[in-house]
Amino acid sequence: MQTYGVKDPDALPPSLLMTLVAGLPEDSRTMRALSGRRVSSGDLLLAAAVDRLSLLVWFQTKDGTKGRNRPQSIVESLTREDKEERKAYSVPVDELEATIRRIRES
Numbered sequence: 001m002q003t004y005g006v007k008d009p010d011a012l013p014p015s016l017l018m019t020l021v022a023g024l025p026e027d028s029r030t031m032r033a034l035s036g037r038r039v040s041s042g043d044l045l046l047a048a049a050v051d052r053l054s055l056l057v058w059f060q061t062k063d064g065t066k067g068r069n070r071p072q073s074i075v076e077s078l079t080r081e082d083k084e085e086r087k088a089y090s091v092p093v094d095e096l097e098a099t100i101r102r103i104r105e106s
Contacts, residue, residue, distance in 0.1 A: 014099045021096070034096070039078045047074040 004020055006012065012020075024031050027040035039047075054071040058064040 014103050018100065018103060044075060044078065047078055051075050 006020070009017055021030060027042065032038065032040065051071075051073050058069075058071050063069040
């Protein structure tokens with residue numbers, strides 16, 4: 001875990017590992033993976049601002065007045081679920097959930 005400088009998380013006791021994970025920032029890669037988000041909140045807000053700006057500019061064009069060739073939404077492309085990418089996160093999350101169950105049972 002990059003935040004704590006841990007090179008081998010498997011070497012840590014599960015209870016310590018869970019404590020460290022619980023203390024990670026909301027926008028860390030691990031927390032985003034656990035929540036299913038692909039991008040940080042800040043990046044999503046920036047993308048929304050760019051989307052709104054591009055719409056304002058588009059409305060001033062001939063295409064915009066006729067409703068043609070609307071600009072693609074960056075937010076939509078960032079939040080669209082990619083099944084292949086979701087698979088990449090499923091293994092670590094499953095292992096983490098199994099570790100949580102083992103801790104609760106002991």
